[in-house]
Amino acid sequence: MTVEDAQRKIELLRRICVDKGALPAERETAYRIQKLLMERYAIKPQDIPDPSPTPAFGLTWSYWQELLEEFGLRLERLGNRGSAAVGYNRRVYVRLDKSEWWVEERSKSGWQTKVRNCSIESLRNYLKAQGPRSYSLFRR
Numbered sequence: 471m472t473v474e475d476a477q478r479k480i481e482l483l484r485r486i487c488v489d490k491g492a493l494p495a496e497r498e499t500a501y502r503i504q505k506l507l508m509e510r511y512a513i514k515p516q517d518i519p520d521p522s523p524t525p526a527f528g529l530t531w532s533y534w535q536e537l538l539e540e541f542g543l544r545l546e547r548l549g550n551r552g553s554a555a556v557g558y559n560r561r562v563y564v565r566l567d568k569s570e571w572w573v574e575e576r577s578k579s580g581w582q583t584k585v586r587n588c589s590i591e592s593l594r595n596y597l598k599a600q601g602p603r604s605y606s607l608f609r610r
Contacts, residue, residue, distance in 0.1 A: 476511040480504050480518050490569065491533035491590040533590055534564050540594075541601045557602055560584075562593070572601075 486492045486500040487555045488595060507513070534552065541552040543562070551564040560577040570591050572586040 471511075473511050473513065476507045477518055480507050480513065483507075483558075484518065488591055489589045491529045491537075529566065529569050529590060531566060534566070534593075537590055537597075538562070541597045543597075543602070549573055552565060556597075556600075564593075 477608045480521050480580045483500040483504040486497055488494060488497055488588075492500070505549075508515070510519075531547060531552065532546070538554050543556060545552050545554050545564070547553075547566075552564045552566065554562050556562055556573070561581075562571060563574065564571045568588070569590070570586070570588050573584050573596070575584045587593070587596070
């Protein structure tokens, strides 16, 4: 591996963050690998440009699908948009290219947007608070 390769990898590792769907452990691992590469190839922090969000580097469907499966929801997708039914009266929509999601709720006048946000972590927090509940008939 050359110094240029290491710099490119470090730059990519800096883009890994929780807001883009990485788990905290993945973020920590990326940070440690980044530090090791910088030590091994004597690269200074100022030699690497700050990570800027680019449209080419974003979440893939697998992040959103795994999140929705945690709550027992099934992701249906077409192109860069996807959706999942949350009960009978609500639907979560995801736009992959912008890492954006929103919830629409059925009312007498039709479907209305109730919540709109970005990042996979904010959707996880919403589903924890407002998502479907799974109940067990057995006590532990």
